[in-house]
Amino acid sequence: MSSVAQKSGFGATLWDWLTTVDHKKIGILYLLGGLFFFVLGGIEAMIIRLQLIVPNNDLVTAGLFNDLITMHGTTMIFLAAMPILFGFMNAIVPLQIGARDVAFPFINSLGFWMFVFGGLFLNISWFFGEVPDAGWTSYASLSLHSPGHGVDFYAIGLQIAGGGTLMAGINFLVTIINMRAPGMTYMRMPLFTWTTFVASAMILFAFPPLTIGLFFLTFDRMFSGNFFDHTMGGNTIIWEHIFWIFGHPEVYILILPAFGIFSEIFATFSRKRLFGYTAMVFATVLIGFLGFMVWAHHMFTVGLGPTANAIFAVATMAIAVPTGVKIFNWLLTIWGGSIKVTTPMLYALGFIPSFVMGGVTGVMQGAAPLDYQLHDSYFIVAHFHYVIVGGVVLAIFAGLHYWWPKMFGTMLSEGLGKITFVFFFIGFHLTFLIQHWLGFWGMPRRVWTFMDGQGWNMPNFISTIGALLMAIGFIVMVINIIITTVKNKRVGDDPWGDGRTLEWAIPSPPPFYNFPATPLVRGLDTLWIEKMEGSKEMITPAEPITDIHMPNGSIIPMLMSLGLFIAGFGAMFQQEASWGLPVLIFGLAFTFVMMSARSLKDDLGFYVTKEQILQDLKNKGGRD
Amino acid sequence: MDLNTKFTPETWPAHPEKATLEAKNKFVGFWLFLGGETILFATLFATYMALKNKGPSGFGFTTQELYTLPLVFVMTMLLLTSSLTSVYAMYHLKSYNFKKMQLWLAITAFLGLGFLMLEVYEFSHYVHLGFTFSNSAFSSAFYTLVGTHGFHVAIGLVWITLLIFRNAKRGLNLYNATKYYTFSLYWHFIDVVWVFIFTVVYLMGVIG
Numbered sequence: 001m002s003s004v005a006q007k008s009g010f011g012a013t014l015w016d017w018l019t020t021v022d023h024k025k026i027g028i029l030y031l032l033g034g035l036f037f038f039v040l041g042g043i044e045a046m047i048i049r050l051q052l053i054v055p056n057n058d059l060v061t062a063g064l065f066n067d068l069i070t071m072h073g074t075t076m077i078f079l080a081a082m083p084i085l086f087g088f089m090n091a092i093v094p095l096q097i098g099a100r101d102v103a104f105p106f107i108n109s110l111g112f113w114m115f116v117f118g119g120l121f122l123n124i125s126w127f128f129g130e131v132p133d134a135g136w137t138s139y140a141s142l143s144l145h146s147p148g149h150g151v152d153f154y155a156i157g158l159q160i161a162g163g164g165t166l167m168a169g170i171n172f173l174v175t176i177i178n179m180r181a182p183g184m185t186y187m188r189m190p191l192f193t194w195t196t197f198v199a200s201a202m203i204l205f206a207f208p209p210l211t212i213g214l215f216f217l218t219f220d221r222m223f224s225g226n227f228f229d230h231t232m233g234g235n236t237i238i239w240e241h242i243f244w245i246f247g248h249p250e251v252y253i254l255i256l257p258a259f260g261i262f263s264e265i266f267a268t269f270s271r272k273r274l275f276g277y278t279a280m281v282f283a284t285v286l287i288g289f290l291g292f293m294v295w296a297h298h299m300f301t302v303g304l305g306p307t308a309n310a311i312f313a314v315a316t317m318a319i320a321v322p323t324g325v326k327i328f329n330w331l332l333t334i335w336g337g338s339i340k341v342t343t344p345m346l347y348a349l350g351f352i353p354s355f356v357m358g359g360v361t362g363v364m365q366g367a368a369p370l371d372y373q374l375h376d377s378y379f380i381v382a383h384f385h386y387v388i389v390g391g392v393v394l395a396i397f398a399g400l401h402y403w404w405p406k407m408f409g410t411m412l413s414e415g416l417g418k419i420t421f422v423f424f425f426i427g428f429h430l431t432f433l434i435q436h437w438l439g440f441w442g443m444p445r446r447v448w449t450f451m452d453g454q455g456w457n458m459p460n461f462i463s464t465i466g467a468l469l470m471a472i473g474f475i476v477m478v479i480n481i482i483i484t485t486v487k488n489k490r491v492g493d494d495p496w497g498d499g500r501t502l503e504w505a506i507p508s509p510p511p512f513y514n515f516p517a518t519p520l521v522r523g524l525d526t527l528w529i530e531k532m533e534g535s536k537e538m539i540t541p542a543e544p545i546t547d548i549h550m551p552n553g554s555i556i557p558m559l560m561s562l563g564l565f566i567a568g569f570g571a572m573f574q575q576e577a578s579w580g581l582p583v584l585i586f587g588l589a590f591t592f593v594m595m596s597a598r599s600l601k602d603d604l605g606f607y608v609t610k611e612q613i614l615q616d617l618k619n620k621g622g623r624d
Numbered sequence: 625m626d627l628n629t630k631f632t633p634e635t636w637p638a639h640p641e642k643a644t645l646e647a648k649n650k651f652v653g654f655w656l657f658l659g660g661e662t663i664l665f666a667t668l669f670a671t672y673m674a675l676k677n678k679g680p681s682g683f684g685f686t687t688q689e690l691y692t693l694p695l696v697f698v699m700t701m702l703l704l705t706s707s708l709t710s711v712y713a714m715y716h717l718k719s720y721n722f723k724k725m726q727l728w729l730a731i732t733a734f735l736g737l738g739f740l741m742l743e744v745y746e747f748s749h750y751v752h753l754g755f756t757f758s759n760s761a762f763s764s765a766f767y768t769l770v771g772t773h774g775f776h777v778a779i780g781l782v783w784i785t786l787l788i789f790r791n792a793k794r795g796l797n798l799y800n801a802t803k804y805y806t807f808s809l810y811w812h813f814i815d816v817v818w819v820f821i822f823t824v825v826y827l828m829g830v831i832g
Contacts, residue, residue: 103649166660174653178645204656208664216671219768224758227671233678233761238671245667600790602799 019553021105022512026112027091028407031400033116034084040123041075042474044068049431049467052460055452062448066133067150069446071123073136074154077250078161079119081388084396085257086115086168089196091407093172095503095510096190098181098519100548103174104167106598110557111167117565118161125153135446137247140228140239144220149572155217156568160561162210169203172196181502182542183521187281190501190525191267191274194281195260198288199253205292206249213242222571237302244295252291255387256284258395259326262348265402266330268498269345270337273525276329283322283329290319300371309368316366323359327352342496343417347398350425351391358386361436376446379439385432397424397477405495409508410488416480420473427469434459434466493538500525505538513548516613517541548608556598563591629797636720636796641805643798654806658813665817668769669824676829679760687829690755696826699742700818703777706735707815710808717804722795725804726788732811733784736777743774766825773821776814783807 020026048068051059060068094102102108125131130148132138143151176197180189189197216239219225226232228239267274274280296304296312330352339345361383365371374380397420405411438459443450450456494504502519503510505527520542523529530538567587574580637643642651677686713728747767757767784807791800 104653170653170656170660173656174649177652178649204660205663208660209667212664212667212671215768219764225764225768226758226761227675227764229761232680233675233683234764235674235678235761238674242667242671596786599803600786604799 015555016553018558019109019555021101021109021551021553023090023094023102023105023108024407024509024512026108027087027089029087029112030083030090030115031087031407033112033119034080034082034087037075037079037119037123038084041072041080042471044072044075046467046471048072049464051449053464054461055450055457057449060448063133065448066135066446067131070132070135070138070154071126074122074132074158075119076388077136077254078158078165079115079122081254081392081396082165083115085199085254085392086111086165088192088261088399088403089168089172089257092403092503093193093196094175094179095406095506095514096193096501097176097179097184098502098515098521099175099179100514100518101551102171103178104171105551106554106557106603107167108171109554110560111164111171113558113561114164114167114564115161117561118157118159118164121160121565121568122153122157125150125157128153137243138217138239139243140217140220140236143217143239144228144236151217152221152572155214155221156571159211159214159218160564160568162207162214163564164561165203166207166211169200169207172200173204176200181515181519181521183526185521187278188521188524188526190260191263191277191280191284192257192260195256195263195284198284199256202249202253202256202288202291206246206253209242210246213239213246216242218571222575237299240299240302241295244298245292248295248298249291251384251387252287254392256287258392259284261395261399261402262330262351264501265344265348265398266333267525268402268496268500269340269342269348270334271340271498272333272337273500273528274329275332275335276325277524279325280329283325286322287319290315290322294319297366297368297371300368301375313366313368317363320359320363320366327356340498342401343412343414343421344398344402346418346421347394347401350421351394351398354386354390354394354425354428358383358390361386374439376444377439378435378443378445381445382432382435382439385435389428389432394425397421400477402496403503404484405491405508406503407509408485409490410484411491411495412484413480416476416483420477420480422473423469423476424473427466427471427473430466430469431463432466434462438463494527500528502527502539505530511616513550513608513613515539516617517545518543545610545613547610548613549605550608551605552603554598554603556594560591560594563587563589563594566590631720631796633720636718637798638718640717640720640796640798640801642802647798647802650802650806654809658809661813665769665772665820668765668772669820672765672769672825675761675765678762683760683762685753685755685760685762687825690750690753691826691829693826693830695742695746696822699739699746700822702735702739702742703815703818706732706739707812709735710811714805714808717796717801720796725796726792729784729788729804729807733781733788736781736784736811740774740777740781743770743777747771770821770825773814773817776810776817780807780811780814783810 017025017029020029047060048065051057051065051068090102090108094100122132128149130150130153132146132150132154134143134146134151134154138151138154143154176189176193216225216227220227220229220234226234228234228236230236263274263280293315294312296308297316300309300312330348334349341349361379365374365380365383401412401417438456441455441459443454443456450460491508493499493507495508496504499505502521505519506515517539518541519526520540522540527538530540564587567584567590570580570582570584570587572580574584640647642648679685709728709732713725713732716722716725716728755763757763787800787803787807
């Protein structure tokens with residue numbers, strides 16, 4: 001990605017991807033990175049389910065089982081779901097608002113590399129044989145007493161990855177505030193852009209508490225701090241508060257972009273304007289706000305007292321209202337539409353009942369007295385998998401099919417896509433529906449194995465079979481991706497034929513500068529307006545074609561993240577080895593020197609000339 | 625953006641810190657970053673308040689005995705004054721007076737350095753008394769809250785020093801104006817956090 005002469009060959013391509021600041025390429029990198037960790041987390045899930053397939057099983061040891069549940073949760077939330085959603089946000093949001101890139105391309109790249117190195121740091125624990133084992137919530141009363149370096153990997157790995165997330169959040173906020181094309185008012189923004197906006201604002205306010213909580217944990221475990229140790233005057237509940245002040249908004253950070261993806265898909269394949277657009281926007285903002293008001297509903301059984309429990313119970317149930325508004329708006333979007341049941345639409349249709357079930361069980365747990373019964377049982381496991389798999393993962397798969405042509409220029413097979421859906425959807429309900437009853441029948445979550453004769457055998461067996469079906473569905477999808485990539489059959493600007501938003505008005509994949517001329521947005525679903533008016537060009541330009549200013553690539557983001565990665569090992573081993581402290585200081589200093597180098601050297605970017613753009617237009621787009 | 629564009633005080637824009645799209649992005653982005661920093665410090669404050677005076681059984685330190693207000697008052701004056709001098713610097717930034725801006729920023733940095741040295745003295749004094757980081761929950765929370773603020777001051781000092789020397793020979797342009805301006809935003813933010821530390825930690829510690 002540069003205006004200078006293109007070199008080819010493996011080395012040049014690798015260098016290009018390591019240094020890229022192009023939001024579309026970073027989107028693809030996020031997607032690949034996220035899918036890699038999704039596979040890791042999925043393998044962990046399969047081992048968990050295989051361990052529980054029969055009573056008194058000893059496929060894995062109890063200690064390894066704790067490692068598996070901890071890493072499954074942590075990996076799926078931080079390293080799979082969020083990065084994949086970031087992939088879509090990166091690839092699509094600038095196109096939807098008519099921008100040439102994100103506001104901070106360099107920071108965008110930095111955020112990505114911090115996610116990669118944070119994720120690697122966390123997972124390298126497997127090679128050390130000392131894996132985080134205190135659960136994805138790492139409650140201090142467990143994590144302080146976890147032997148070895150397991151929880152250290154958790155604390156530092158998430159610290160690095162979390163920093164990247166915070167940067168990505170700020171980046172999207174500024175991009176959406178400052179870089180909308182002329183005419184793209186806030187109330188004309190596509191829903192996916194809106195949900196990205198609100199989710200990014202939530203990241204901005206939710207991640208700093210996580211940063212601090214992880215620092216406390218790091219200090220307590222590695223630098224003899226006393227935040228959570230009650231024998232030294234500390235308080236273990238502080239971790240729970242801080243973690244959930246981050247953790248509850250986090251689940252909305254995941255689900256809001258998922259809502260956005262489905263809103264796009266429903267409107268596109270019902271070939272109808274999204275019903276109640278204004279109410280949808282309002283509901284999104286309201287969910288974002290209320291998401292910060294409910295964290296203590298994870299702590300009903302801690303003993304905060306009836307007043308606190310009552311307040312948080314009411315606030316929790318209040319969130320069901322804007323969520324219900326969204327569900328009804330989606331239903332009314334479909335109603336009377338000219339529906340096309342494509343693979344993305346199939347996921348969207350499957351999402352509504354699945355997510356509603358997860359929502360209803362959420363309200364059940366919001367009732368504090370009932371939560372005393374449900375707490376720490378398989379009912380909880382069933383509930384959050386219904387919202388996260390039934391909401392976020394279905395959205396990720398839907399988005400993958402929906403935007404694949406825009407990101408890669410090829411179309412995933414519809415036939416294989418539908419097979420994936422059938423396996424995954426049936427497998428999902430088979431796995432998790434029965435777990436509600438398992439919870440009612442008394443099976444606690446996070447248990448390594450269970451004894452015979454409690455009536456848990458058949459439900460656990462069914463659950464494991466469901467998990468296998470999900471795995472088959474995912475494998476079909478991987479095969480689909482491979483076949484599609486090998487075939488490499490190129491598609492046009494609007495391969496679904498019903499695109500409504502700006503990203504479908506430019507080539508697939510778009511040229512690296514996105515829009516030859518900044519578009520003029522004439523209303524909600526601006527491309528649809530152009531189509532209805534029968535315009536040939538699909539975009540009304542807001543300016544004549546001129547030279548375009550673009551940012552330079554840089555290797556510094558990767559090096560900065562590498563410095564933090566090295567520093568992490570130093571922090572961890574300074575307890576027992578004398579080389580630890582120097583390595584910690586070296587890593588931090590390396591990062592800081594790289595950052596200063598970036599700051600001191602002027603980087604003004606380069607210009608794409610008007611001649612080149614006109615040439616590209618003549619050749620009809622095409623990536624560099 | 626062309627760095628060689630020569631300005632005069634007359635042609636210099638009224639808001640040089642946000643005169644280009646890149647500058648506007650940095651301006652908005654930095655404000656949002658400070659929003660996140662606010663939550664970060666809020667978490668530290670909440671933890672400090674929960675763990676204040678808490679230690680192992682037989683723990684001897686209390687806020688009343690530990691803190692000495694005169695020293696903290698001098699530190700407060702240094703930091704508040706440095707905020708004022710950074711305002712003068714921004715005044716000269718807007719009126720395109722590079723030399724005076726650099727001068728006032730240098731004064732800002734010296735005042736900040738004075739503050740930081742007094743803080744180092746304060747900490748070493750406490751450690752000397754036996755109030756170390758690992759001594760109790762109270763000490764961990766105290767050093768983390770006040771230390772995080774001190775760390776921010778140190779980062780700010782390195783930042784402004786680099787800016788002053790990097791641009792010493794070439795004067796103001798629309799590229800570095802944003803950098804100077806965001807520094808001053810950062811410096812004010814640090815100052816506001818200190819006002820809260822002074823109130824919540826020291827005043828409420830000695831009086832409360």
